[in-house]
Amino acid sequence: MIDHALSYRRGQLSPAELLAAIGRFRSAYQTRRLTAALDEIEDSTGDMRLVEGDLHVPGDLDLTRERIHLLVVLGDLLVDGAYGDGDDPESFLLVTGDMRARDVVTAGWLEVHGDLSTDRLIGDYNDCDAHIGGDVRTRLFYGEEHHFTIGGTLHADAVLGRPRLEIATPPTAIALDDPRLLEHVDRDLLRVFEDHDGDGAPITFLDGFRDFRELKRRVRAGLPLRTPPTPATTD
Structure with a gap:
């Protein structure tokens, strides 16, 4: 997807660059982590890439699948599909401009100096973090x-969990034990228990x-997390 990016492994980037x-x-x-990794990259399967300017990815961009340890974009990043990264092995993305993707599922190190715009933003596990300088x-x-660290404002229709x-x-969030969660997520993704109160309701x-x-699979595939109800039919 980003073969035109300069590659450290292929000798297109000097250590100084x-x-x-x-x-x-x-x-x-x-x-510090990435500087130390320069001495180990010859023994790894990953690469370090640099894009001097804006980058447009027509489909998905998954750093783990692309075997990219580090991607630096000196400009804006536009991903038409889903963006993903990993924490084992760790991957790093640095965007000095704005980033826009259909969906984002991040488990690795994500740093965007400008704004981040996406339909759904999903974090995954706690080893790494995300830093967004703008909105x-x-x-x-x-x-x-x-x-997550957000330097600007979070504009979200729904924030789930804590x-x-x-x-x-800080935004107002919907707790994971709040029935309003069902307005955003299908029941089959949740632990749902039914009971009755003292009046039998x-x-x-x-x-x-x-x-x-x-949940992550649906987001990466661009599928809805809440399936719209099927309209009733009449004979």
Whole structure:
């Protein structure tokens, strides 16, 4: 998908050029990790890539599937499909401009200096984190255990769970035991329990997601998390 990006493994980037790109990370931790990885890349299956300017990916961009340890985009990143990364092995994405993708599922290190726009933003596990310098615009945000830092404003139609979120104005979120979750997610993805109150009226209890892997699969495939009800038919 991004074969035109300059490759460190193929000798298209000098160590000095790659170190300069790595130095654009705002976190010293990422810089240290990636600098140390330069000595190990010959023994790994991953590559480090640099795009000097904007990058448009017509389909999906999955750093793990592309075997990319590091991708630096010195400009804007547009992904027509889903963006994904991993934490085992770890992958790193740095975008110095804005990023836009149909959907985002991030388990690795994600840093965007500008704004991030996506239909659904999903975090995955807690080993790595995401840092967005500008605003985030999304229809649905579920951070799971992933840590997010947002320098601007979060514009989201729905925030699910209790995100590990560092932001000036925390959003109002729908707890994972709140029946309103069913307005955004199909029942088969959730732990749902039915009971009755003292007057015999039905009560629905929720206890979070039953199948988080299926949730991620649907998002990566561009499928809805809540299937619209089938209209009633009349004879």
